[in-house]
Amino acid sequence: MVVTDRDVSADEAPRLSKKDFASDQDTRWCPGCGDYSILSQMQRMLPNLGRKREDIVFVSGIGCSSRFPYYMNTYGFHTIHGRAPTLATGLKLARPELLIFVVTGDGDGLSIGGNHLLHALRRNLDINILLFNNRIYGLTKGQYSPTSEVGKVTKSSPMGSIENPLNPIAVALTAEATFVARTFDTDPVHLSATLEAAAHHKGASFVEIYQNCNIFNDGTFRDFTDKPVRGERLLYLEPGKPMLFGDDHQRGLALSGATPRIVQADDQDVIIHNPAEDAPTVGNMLARFQYPDMPVPMGIFRQVHKPSYGDMLGQQITDATEQRGPGDLAALIAGDNTWHVD
Amino acid sequence: MVESPTLGSSAKKSVVQRERATIRFAGDSGDGMQLAGNRFTDATAVFGNDFSTLPDFPAEIRAPAGSLAGVSSFQISFSARTIHTPGDAPDALVAMNPAALKVHAKELIRGGLLIVNKDAFTSANLKKAGYTSNPLDDGSLADYRLIEVPITQLASAAAAESGVSKQDAERTKNLFALGVVYWLFDRDLGPSIAWIEEKFAKLPAVVEANKAALKAGHAYGETAELADAHVSVPPASLLPGTYRTITGNEATAIGLVAAKELSGLQLFYGSYPITPASDILHSLASYRNFGVKTFQAEDEIAAVGAAIGAAFGGSIGVTGTSGPGVALKSESIGLAVMTELPLIVLNVQRGGPSTGLPTKTEQGDLLQALYGRNGESPVCVIAPRSPGDCFYMVIEAVRLAFHAMTPVIFLSDGYLANTAEPWPLPDISQLPKIDVTFHQDPQTFEPYRRNPDTLARQYAIPGTPALQHRIGGLEKADGSGNVSYDPDNHQHMIDTRADKIARIANVIPALEIEGPDTGDVLVLSWGSTYGAAITAVEQARADGAGVSLAHLRHLNPFPANLADVLSRFQTVLIPETNSGQLRLLVRAKFLVDAQGLNKVNGQPFNSSEIVDAIMALRSTQVPTHA
Numbered sequence: 013m014v015v016t017d018r019d020v021s022a023d024e025a026p027r028l029s030k031k032d033f034a035s036d037q038d039t040r041w042c043p044g045c046g047d048y049s050i051l052s053q054m055q056r057m058l059p060n061l062g063r064k065r066e067d068i069v070f071v072s073g074i075g076c077s078s079r080f081p082y083y084m085n086t087y088g089f090h091t092i093h094g095r096a097p098t099l100a101t102g103l104k105l106a107r108p109e110l111l112i113f114v115v116t117g118d119g120d121g122l123s124i125g126g127n128h129l130l131h132a133l134r135r136n137l138d139i140n141i142l143l144f145n146n147r148i149y150g151l152t153k154g155q156y157s158p159t160s161e162v163g164k165v166t167k168s169s170p171m172g173s174i175e176n177p178l179n180p181i182a183v184a185l186t187a188e189a190t191f192v193a194r195t196f197d198t199d200p201v202h203l204s205a206t207l208e209a210a211a212h213h214k215g216a217s218f219v220e221i222y223q224n225c226n227i228f229n230d231g232t233f234r235d236f237t238d239k240p241v242r243g244e245r246l247l248y249l250e251p252g253k254p255m256l257f258g259d260d261h262q263r264g265l266a267l268s269g270a271t272p273r274i275v276q277a278d279d280q281d282v283i284i285h286n287p288a289e290d291a292p293t294v295g296n297m298l299a300r301f302q303y304p305d306m307p308v309p310m311g312i313f314r315q316v317h318k319p320s321y322g323d324m325l326g327q328q329i330t331d332a333t334e335q336r337g338p339g340d341l342a343a344l345i346a347g348d349n350t351w352h353v354d
Numbered sequence: 355m356v357e358s359p360t361l362g363s364s365a366k367k368s369v370v371q372r373e374r375a376t377i378r379f380a381g382d383s384g385d386g387m388q389l390a391g392n393r394f395t396d397a398t399a400v401f402g403n404d405f406s407t408l409p410d411f412p413a414e415i416r417a418p419a420g421s422l423a424g425v426s427s428f429q430i431s432f433s434a435r436t437i438h439t440p441g442d443a444p445d446a447l448v449a450m451n452p453a454a455l456k457v458h459a460k461e462l463i464r465g466g467l468l469i470v471n472k473d474a475f476t477s478a479n480l481k482k483a484g485y486t487s488n489p490l491d492d493g494s495l496a497d498y499r500l501i502e503v504p505i506t507q508l509a510s511a512a513a514a515e516s517g518v519s520k521q522d523a524e525r526t527k528n529l530f531a532l533g534v535v536y537w538l539f540d541r542d543l544g545p546s547i548a549w550i551e552e553k554f555a556k557l558p559a560v561v562e563a564n565k566a567a568l569k570a571g572h573a574y575g576e577t578a579e580l581a582d583a584h585v586s587v588p589p590a591s592l593l594p595g596t597y598r599t600i601t602g603n604e605a606t607a608i609g610l611v612a613a614k615e616l617s618g619l620q621l622f623y624g625s626y627p628i629t630p631a632s633d634i635l636h637s638l639a640s641y642r643n644f645g646v647k648t649f650q651a652e653d654e655i656a657a658v659g660a661a662i663g664a665a666f667g668g669s670i671g672v673t674g675t676s677g678p679g680v681a682l683k684s685e686s687i688g689l690a691v692m693t694e695l696p697l698i699v700l701n702v703q704r705g706g707p708s709t710g711l712p713t714k715t716e717q718g719d720l721l722q723a724l725y726g727r728n729g730e731s732p733v734c735v736i737a738p739r740s741p742g743d744c745f746y747m748v749i750e751a752v753r754l755a756f757h758a759m760t761p762v763i764f765l766s767d768g769y770l771a772n773t774a775e776p777w778p779l780p781d782i783s784q785l786p787k788i789d790v791t792f793h794q795d796p797q798t799f800e801p802y803r804r805n806p807d808t809l810a811r812q813y814a815i816p817g818t819p820a821l822q823h824r825i826g827g828l829e830k831a832d833g834s835g836n837v838s839y840d841p842d843n844h845q846h847m848i849d850t851r852a853d854k855i856a857r858i859a860n861v862i863p864a865l866e867i868e869g870p871d872t873g874d875v876l877v878l879s880w881g882s883t884y885g886a887a888i889t890a891v892e893q894a895r896a897d898g899a900g901v902s903l904a905h906l907r908h909l910n911p912f913p914a915n916l917a918d919v920l921s922r923f924q925t926v927l928i929p930e931t932n933s934g935q936l937r938l939l940v941r942a943k944f945l946v947d948a949q950g951l952n953k954v955n956g957q958p959f960n961s962s963e964i965v966d967a968i969m970a971l972r973s974t975q976v977p978t979h980a
């Protein structure tokens with residue numbers, strides 16, 4: 013029989029540890045790859061959720077990041093290029109009680125699979141989409157990706173890329189994702205907390221994770237994520253708190269009309285971060301912040317609560333069953349119009 | 355019940371009894387020909403004839419009014435005995451405008467009844483249809499029994515009394531025409547009147563207008579003494595039982611719900627709108643109270659991906675589409691081959707290649723189903739043979755998918771999808787259960803450990819404690835399911851996947867021969883060609899030919915006795931609405947010099963075409979038992 017509505021209450025599950033979530037497979041990313049840190053924080057975070065391992069599924073597409081499921085001691089599906097959200101959709105609708113993570117990359121999620129990403133987000137399917145952004149195609153050995161900068165020299169763009177990059181956060185906000193966040197591989201505390209917040213969110217969560225590819229695009233985020241410069245160049249978003257940055261939180265963000273400006277921390281115009289705001293203005297503004305003109309925001313850009321696709325589908329089934337009674341196969345087969353031959 | 359119509363009953367003239375009649379309604383897309391055809395079908399069902407219908411509509415929803423491209427038609431053949439096809443050439447044609455006449459008159463039999471709406475033969479309409487002179491006047495229709503009726507005028511006049519707008523009054527002309535045809539073919543108005551009353555219950559004026567037009571048409575037939583006699587086709591002696599009218603798409607949707615009940619699993623249907631498969635999505639979407647989960651995906655790839663995801667989760671994962679959609683899904687079907695998950699892919703075939711002829715029928719996707727993926731990617735392929743058979747074969751698709759843990763491609767087509775026939779209701783209690791066991795035991799679990807008989811791998815679904823595992827599109831080591839690049843393992847897995855599909859032949863029925871089990875000619879048909887093929891074979895045999903029929907519903911693997919069946923006949927004839935795809939397979943696999951009868955014009959076979967081919971083959975042969 014199909015296992016449905018399995019009891020997943022935390023009290024029943026024995027407390028698991030990080031190593032309970034590690035599979036027996038050898039990890040095969042290049043030494044020094046940012047993926048290791050993400051894997052490690054995921055394995056460390058999952059026990060906090062109190063979910064059983066068998067109720068968790070990792071679904072991935074193709075690319076370096078998409079090897080992720082093999083290393084998790086959960087159920088996993090390494091699918092085909094760009095299509096992970098589609099399999100996750102069917103699995104979630106069939107089995108609403110499962111906790112599903114989609115692991116994708118900038119090529120997998122925004123190029124070949126861009127369409128699916130948009131639609132999974134706009135439907136507010138209750139899954140967690142983690143997009144590892146390294147601004148390069150790693151598995152195919154170094155071509156520019158849809159998030160590579162203009163002018164980027166790669167094997168397939170020897171004279172520099174002439175394509176405008178996509179901004180993953182802006183894409184997710186435009187698709188009306190109900191949870192949109194960014195974090196990065198070299199801040200384990202922030203990474204872990206962001207993953208946990210995404211997992212707790214009911215509805216589609218989108219997390220962009222800046223991930224260093226030390227082989228084909230080493231240091232692409234270094235200018236603002238390296239420890240010594242982080243304080244000055246990153247803006248850690250904290251719900252309900254003023255948007256401050258700088259080593260001593262000495263500066264803040266304010267708005268002049270619709271234009272952001274940097275002010276002193278004690279300026280009374282400093283904006284309070286409110287990810288629950290449904291209006292897109294501030295979220296979209298933050299999404300556009302780029303180093304060196306502005307500090308790069310990290311954290312939750314948006315978190316609003318709307319009914320998920322799966323819940324609404326379930327509700328329709330409940331409503332239809334109440335209104336029309338549970339389906340009667342014999343009546344369905346007979347239809348509205350029968351006649352008898354003796 | 356409704357008032358029983360008395361019109362015409364007092365004026366019954368002589369009645370000519372016929373065993374079978376075939377009528378075609380043709381008009382502009384806006385003329386309501388499908389509605390008229392469907393009403394006639396209902397009246398015929400109630401009357402007790404066996405019947406078969408063939409709707410044929412343009413691909414463009416809004417082709418210019420009056421143009422050749424905008425002609426829509428509906429053919430029904432009804433009979434006092436069992437029939438399998440909607441008939442070849444019609445005996446009677448209703449042409450609502452010059453374009454309909456132009457497209458269809460040439461197929462009417464000589465001496466056939468031709469009813470035209472005289473009002474539509476304006477110079478503008480004649481020009482749109484490409485007539486340089488009016489065929490009603492120039493003698494070009496002398497071969498037919500032409501009946502000119504001012505249908506628009508008469509219908510409008512009859513309907514106007516109910517107070518509907520002029521436009522709405524004119525729109526009743528299809529019902530007026532239907533009334534005329536009811537009189538000519540001696541059908542009862544009752545079922546159509548009941549239908550009108552129910553359909554337009556909220557619009558009393560429209561009910562009155564339509565009823566008035568229908569009755570006026572019937573009365574016109576009577577008072578104008580349109581023909582020398584009524585044609586009467588007595589009821590058929592169908593097997594006792596309860597019947598309904600069913601199309602292939604309806605039967606497919608209902609069959610999936612039956613498979614859900616027979617297996618106790620959930621049913622998940624992922625689909626993207628496409629002609630001629632969309633009706634399956636529409637039907638299933640209305641079955642929410644059965645717990646059916648439908649998902650209208652953002653594209654074909656997402657539709658199949660979601661179905662695979664649902665299958666991974668332990669549901670019956672189904673995706674439905676037509677050929678262009680299968681092309682888009684091919685990489686994903688390969689994923690289901692590699693991950694050895696049960697997946698059902700419905701292909702309601704249409705004319706190809708590319709966008710092709712969306713509303714026309716074709717059997718052009720057989721080789722696509724077998725081979726249209728990268729790598730050695732064997733899947734199970736089956737095909738229903740009639741509208742009602744779609745019900746049984748889609749259940750078979752589900753059974754085989756879980757039996758062997760494999761994708762199954764179900765090849766219906768535009769003809770089966772839309773054609774209707776009387777269908778004896780199945781007894782649900784007689785349908786075999788579909789056994790599905792999910793693996794539970796950690797001691798014996800390996801994701802790719804196999805059942806030694808079927809080679810199906812162990813099926814453990816998320817949520818099962820201690821069986822966490824990972825699957826994916828990379829080659830797997832047999833047993834453990836770990837990613838494997840080992841050359842010997844790859845060869846072994848290629849062979850195993852092929853063997854697994856081949857072994858399905860052990861659990862499907864043997865191929866039956868309809869007719870003597872040896873002889874001159876074997877007609878080997880598949881899919882929707884069955885109706886025309888069996889009709890042709892029976893006819894040719896009655897005409898003295900030594901011919902039998904074997905009809906394939908399982909195309910990969912073939913039934914185990916196919917080689918034996920082929921060897922019993924001098925010549926094998928394979929009729930297909932493609933350029934010879936089954937023939938290519940049969941020749942390659944069995945080294946049999948099979949002959950093809952191929953027609954790829956978007957229309958199903960006429961049985962006469964197959965009869966002619968049988969007779970031609972026979973005359974080229976040395977007589978063996980003369």
Ligand code: SF4
Pocket residue numbers: 040041042044045046047076077146150151224225226227228
């Ligand atoms: S190529 Fe880059 S992204 Fe891929 S594993 Fe190596 S370092 Fe990581």
